[in-house]
Amino acid sequence: MVIMDTNAYDDMLKTAFPAIRANEPVCTKSSHFQVPKNLLPAITHYIHTQPNLRGKLTLLWACDHRPSRDTYGLYYLFTLEASHHWMVLSTELTNTDRLFPSITPHIHAAQWYEREIRDMFGLIPQGHPDLRRLVRHEHWPKGTHPLRKDFPWNCVLGRQQGTYHFPHIEGEGVFEVPVGPIHAGIIEPGHFRFSVAGEPIMHLELRHFWKHRGVEKLFEQQPLTDAVSLAERVSGDTTVGHSLAYCQAVEALLHLDVPRRAKYLRSLFLELERLYNHLGDIGAMCNDTAYALAHAHCGRMKEQIMQLNDRLTGSRFLRGVIQVGGVPRDIENAQLVKIVEELNRIQSDFSEVGAIIFANASLTDRLETTGVLNEQTAWDHAVIGIVGRASGMNCDLRRDRPFAAYDELPVNVALYRYGDVRARLRVRGDEIHESIRLIRDIRRKIPDGPIACQPGSLPNPGDWTLSAVEGWRGEILYAVTAGEGGQIHRCKVRDPSFVNWPAIQWAVLGNIIPDFPLINKSFNLSYAGNDL
Amino acid sequence: MFRIIKKSLKIGVVTGRYPRAETPAIPIGAEVKEKAGLFKRSLTIREVDTGSCNACEMEMNALLNPVYDAERCGIHISASPRHADALVVTGPVAINMERALKDVYKQTPDPKIVIALGDCAINCGLFKGSYAVTGPVDRHIPVDLRISGCPPRPAEILEMLTELRKPTV
Numbered sequence: 093m094v095i096m097d098t099n100a101y102d103d104m105l106k107t108a109f110p111a112i113r114a115n116e117p118v119c120t121k122s123s124h125f126q127v128p129k130n131l132l133p134a135i136t137h138y139i140h141t142q143p144n145l146r147g148k149l150t151l152l153w154a155c156d157h158r159p160s161r162d163t164y165g166l167y168y169l170f171t172l173e174a175s176h177h178w179m180v181l182s183t184e185l186t187n188t189d190r191l192f193p194s195i196t197p198h199i200h201a202a203q204w205y206e207r208e209i210r211d212m213f214g215l216i217p218q219g220h221p222d223l224r225r226l227v228r229h230e231h232w233p234k235g236t237h238p239l240r241k242d243f244p245w246n247c248v249l250g251r252q253q254g255t256y257h258f259p260h261i262e263g264e265g266v267f268e269v270p271v272g273p274i275h276a277g278i279i280e281p282g283h284f285r286f287s288v289a290g291e292p293i294m295h296l297e298l299r300h301f302w303k304h305r306g307v308e309k310l311f312e313q314q315p316l317t318d319a320v321s322l323a324e325r326v327s328g329d330t331t332v333g334h335s336l337a338y339c340q341a342v343e344a345l346l347h348l349d350v351p352r353r354a355k356y357l358r359s360l361f362l363e364l365e366r367l368y369n370h371l372g373d374i375g376a377m378c379n380d381t382a383y384a385l386a387h388a389h390c391g392r393m394k395e396q397i398m399q400l401n402d403r404l405t406g407s408r409f410l411r412g413v414i415q416v417g418g419v420p421r422d423i424e425n426a427q428l429v430k431i432v433e434e435l436n437r438i439q440s441d442f443s444e445v446g447a448i449i450f451a452n453a454s455l456t457d458r459l460e461t462t463g464v465l466n467e468q469t470a471w472d473h474a475v476i477g478i479v480g481r482a483s484g485m486n487c488d489l490r491r492d493r494p495f496a497a498y499d500e501l502p503v504n505v506a507l508y509r510y511g512d513v514r515a516r517l518r519v520r521g522d523e524i525h526e527s528i529r530l531i532r533d534i535r536r537k538i539p540d541g542p543i544a545c546q547p548g549s550l551p552n553p554g555d556w557t558l559s560a561v562e563g564w565r566g567e568i569l570y571a572v573t574a575g576e577g578g579q580i581h582r583c584k585v586r587d588p589s590f591v592n593w594p595a596i597q598w599a600v601l602g603n604i605i606p607d608f609p610l611i612n613k614s615f616n617l618s619y620a621g622n623d624l
Numbered sequence: 625m626f627r628i629i630k631k632s633l634k635i636g637v638v639t640g641r642y643p644r645a646e647t648p649a650i651p652i653g654a655e656v657k658e659k660a661g662l663f664k665r666s667l668t669i670r671e672v673d674t675g676s677c678n679a680c681e682m683e684m685n686a687l688l689n690p691v692y693d694a695e696r697c698g699i700h701i702s703a704s705p706r707h708a709d710a711l712v713v714t715g716p717v718a719i720n721m722e723r724a725l726k727d728v729y730k731q732t733p734d735p736k737i738v739i740a741l742g743d744c745a746i747n748c749g750l751f752k753g754s755y756a757v758t759g760p761v762d763r764h765i766p767v768d769l770r771i772s773g774c775p776p777r778p779a780e781i782l783e784m785l786t787e788l789r790k791p792t793v
C-alpha cells in the first residue's frame with residue numbers, strides 16, 4: 093500500500109464519483125465531501141474496500157440543524173489505513189425526509205451507529221438488517237427521539253408495554269442463560285444472553301444502555317466553555333481522556349493556541365490515567381483466573397498511583413486537571429522529578445511482579461487461546477484501542493494523529509496478533525512500561541512557560557469540529573457543533589467501548605461460560621461511556 | 625516459588641497505608657445505628673449501580689484491595705442481594721434501571737440498610753433533570769445513610785461504614 097498525499101485521495105474520490113462536492117476540511121489531515129444521499133452506499137463501499145484507501149469507519153453521527161436550517165445532517169468519518177487521513181462524508185435530509193440508506197450491509201461497523209441514530213433522531217436507515225431498539229428500552233413511549241431539537245431535555249417520559257425480541261437458537265440441548273443487568277461483582281449493569289449447548293457458547297447477544305443518562309442532550313444545555321465537568325463524568329475511569337478530547341474540540345472552535353507546557357502536562361495526566369487503569373486490569377484479569385497473588389500486587393500498585401494522583405491534583409481520578417485553554421494548575425519541575433522517581437520504583441516493582449505472573453504456567457494455560465478475536469473480525473468491526481492492538485490492528489492516535497505533546501514524544505506501539513486474552517494482557521503490560529518511559533521523556537522535554545490561555549471570542553454558530561484522543565481504552569472522539577451565543581448545539585461523544593462491545597459477541601464464541609468473565613475483563617469496556 | 629516469597633517479604637504489609645479520612649461531619653442518626661447494630665461486627669454489602677459514571681464503583685472496588693482491605697473490618701461483598709444486609713447504590717437512577725433497583729430492593733431480606741454512595745445517588749449531581757434520569761435513589765427506595773463526594777475516597781467510605789457500626793453510647 094502506498095501513502096499518497098491528501099490531494100491524491102481527494103482526486104481519486106472525485107474521479108470515481110463526479111457528483112460529490114468538496115467542502116472546507118474541518119481539521120488538519122482531513123478532507124470533507126458533501127455527497128447526495130443515494131450515493132452513500134456506493135461511496136462508503138468504495139472507500140472501505142479500495143486497496144489504496146481501505147477506510148475504516150471511525151464515527152457515524154447525526155445532527156438536527158434546527159432552528160437555523162430545517163434539515164438533519166448525517167456525517168460519516170473514515171480513517172484511511174495507511175496514512176490515517178480522515179475522510180468526512182456528509183449529507184443532508186431536508187424537509188420531511190426521514191429515510192437514509194443503511195451502509196451496514198457492507199460495512200459491519202455501522203450497525204450500532206445506525207440503530208442509535210434511529211433511536212435518538214427517528215431517522216430510518218433503510219435496508220438495515222436489525223432495526224430493533226438500541227438505546228430506548230421497550231418501555232419508552234413510541235416516538236420519543238431525545239436528540240431532536242423539539243424534544244425538551246427535562247421532560248418526564250411516560251411508559252408503555254413492550255417486549256424486546258432476542259434471537260433464539262433452537263435445537264436439541266440448546267438452552268439460554270440470561271445474565272444481568274445486575275451482576276455478581278461490583279460492576280456496571282448490562283445484560284448478556286448466552287445460547288449454549290453443553291458448555292460452549294454458541295451465541296451471545298448483548299443488551300446494553302441500562303445506564304443511559306442523556307449525556308449528549310445535557311451537553312446541549314451548556315455553554316461550550318462550561319461542559320468540561322460533564323465530559324469528565326461520561327466515564328469516570330477515563331476522566332482525563334474525555335475531558336481532554338472535549339477541551340481540544342472547544343479549543344479548535346475558539347481558535348485557541350494552548351501553551352506547550354500545558355500540552356506536556358496533559359500528556360502526563362493521560363499517561364497517569366493509563367497507568368492506574370492498566371495496572372488494575374492486569375490484576376483483575378489474574379483475579380478472574382483465581383490468581384489472587386497477582387491481583388493483590390497489582391491492586392497495591394494501582395492504589396499507589398491513585399494516591400499519587402491525589403497528592404498531585406487533589407483528585408484520585410484526576411478530576412479538574414484540564415480546562416479549556418490549558419490546565420488550571422502547574423506542576424513544578426521539582427515535583428516532576430519526584431513523580432519520575434516514584435514511577436521508576438513502581439516500574440521495577442511491576443517488572444518483578446510481571447516476571448512472576450508470566451512464569452506461571454497454569455495462568456498462561458488459562459489465558460492462551462481464550463476469547464480469540466481474530467484480525468479479520470477486528471477489522472470488520474473497526475475495533476480499536478488495546479483490544480484492537482492485541483488483534484493486529486496497528487493503531488494508536490498518539491502516533492498516528494498526534495495530539496497534546498505527542499508530536500514531540502514518539503510512542504512505541506505495542507502490537508500483538510493472537511487476539512486472545514493473553515495478548516490483551518501483554519499489550520497492557522507493554523504499555524505500562526511505555527507510559528513510564530513517556531513520563532520520563534515528558535520530564536526531560538517539558539518547556540517552561542504559561543499553562544493556560546484565556547478564551548476570547550465566541551465561535552460562529554454552525555461551526556463544528558472533530559477531536560480525537562487515545563485514552564487508555566482506545567480512541568475517544570468528540571464531534572462538537574457550536575450554537576448561538578457560545579452554546580453547544582450538538583456534542584457527539586464516542587467512547588471506544590461503543591465500538592468494541594459488539595466485537596465481544598464474536599470473541600466468546602466456542603468458549604465456555606465460566607471463561608466469559610475473564611474475556612469480558614480482558615476487554616474491560618465502559619458501560620457508562622457506551623450507554624451515555 | 626522463592627521469587628514469590630522474596631517479593632512478599634520485600635513488600636511487607638501495605639494495609640493501612642493511606643491518608644486518613646476525617647470523621648464524618650454530620651453524625652449518623654440513632655435509628656440507623658440501631659438498625660446496623662443488628663448486624664454486629666459484620667456487614668454484607670450488595671453494590672448496585674443505577675447509572676453512575678463508574679468512578680464510584682472503582683472506589684468501592686478499591687475498598688477490597690490490600691491497602692484498605694475492608695474485609696478486616698468485617699465488610700464483605702456478596703454476589704446476590706439475597707445474601708446482603710446492606711445495599712450500596714451508586715449513580716442517579718437511570719430510567720432503564722429503575723425497575724431493576726426496585727427488584728433488588730425487594731429481593732434483599734429485611735432488615736436492610738440502604739446506603740446512597742456519591743453525590744449522584746444523593747441528588748443526581750450533574751445529571752439532575754435529564755429526561756433519562758428519574759431522580760435520586762431516595763425517590764424510589766428509602767435511604768438510611770448518605771456518603772457524599774464525587775466520588776468519595778475509599779478512606780471516607782471505610783470511615784463511614786466503621787462509624788455506622790460503632791455502638792451508640
Ligand code: SF4
Nearest residue numbers: 676677742743744774
Ligand atoms: S457521584 Fe461523581 S463519581 Fe460518583 S457516579 Fe456521580 S459523577 Fe460519578
